[in-house]
């Protein structure tokens with residue numbers, strides 16, 4: 469039964485039972501209207517309330533400053549791998565066009581040397597980078613750091629920001645600087661916002677650690693996150709975007725003249741914000757669930773409390789893995805260990821399978837690593853309780869004792 473189970477899957481992830489109970493009731497009969505929330509029109513006043521409340525809660529939790537907008541989109545984090553280059557190149561080109569008094573040739577010349585900068589720290593940032601290259605061309609993308617270069621050809625480290633090979637003044641211009649704050653598959657997390665030169669347009673994928681700690685939003689041009697790990701269910705992506713990017717964009721004629729790709733309308737951020745995220749039918753039920761999760765976070769101490777809890781839970785698990793370091797090999801280097809996705813290998817023939825199976829017998833589910841890398845992965849998202857972690861650590865200790 470549900471109370472007997474703890475689910476450590478990486479996403480979709482478990483959600484607080486109280487949230488699901490409230491959502492389930494709303495699915496049948498939302499606010500005594502006799503209709504379920506997924507049946508009401510996405511343009512109804514009810515749906516608007518859900519959008520407004522969820523946006524406000526997100527802004528309150530993350531202390532989003534003036535000058536930023538929230539967008540709800542579909543298509544998961546992966547869709548943003550495409551949406552980011554479309555919108556940010558268009559924004560950059562429009563700025564240059566304006567500076568060059570709408571001279572297309574001069575703008576083209578500057579665009580030729582302009583690059584999106586990507587920091588590669590794992591599978592997700594790599595995929596984002598590959599997609600950017602597909603859409604705008606290899607020559608417009610510069611890998612400014614690759615963790616594999618500093619970690620013997622494997623993921624598991626984050627090159628220090630001081631070492632990043634940023635586009636240098638005189639050689640070209642930076643369109644944006646992209647990184648993934650927490651690499652879900654590889655268990656690597658930034659400890660804070662990396663220091664980049666003033667004026668850079670920093671874009672971060674926070675799909676697997678959003679709302680698990682405080683973030684200085686003012687340092688970012690764009691933050692995005694798929695909802696299905698720390699916030700809600702699959703099907704929704706949350707964006708926090710600086711308004712200048714929305715306000716300053718090339719039109720289609722300009723993009724064509726400059727040889728830049730035209731974004732599909734559903735990926736065109738200004739169209740989405742102009743329509744309050746309702747250019748098409750948004751799944752309001754998914755937004756509602758996110759809103760309920762956010763409400764609960766606000767009631768239980770906000771992101772300061774979540775951060776403390778995530779640190780406490782992750783420390784307990786890592787301490788135990790380190791205690792039995794001959795058996796458990798944590799994948800990433802110590803300084804960049806993720807608090808959200810704890811990835812390790814178990815030394816010894818068949819022991820990983822045994823660990824997963826033993827976990828299942830005890831109601832500890834979702835411990836298997838990502839299919840591309842294997843191993844064990846414990847996802848320690850917001851909804852995982854301290855009691856669940858205690859149950860898990862008791863099992864890890866028991867397993868370690870029997871295996872050593």
Ligand code: PMP
Nearest residue numbers: 544545546592650652675676694
């Ligand atoms: N970025 C990160 C950090 C992720 O963990 C994931 C999914 N696990 C994605 C992007 C892709 O998300 P989606 O499956 O929602 O497209």
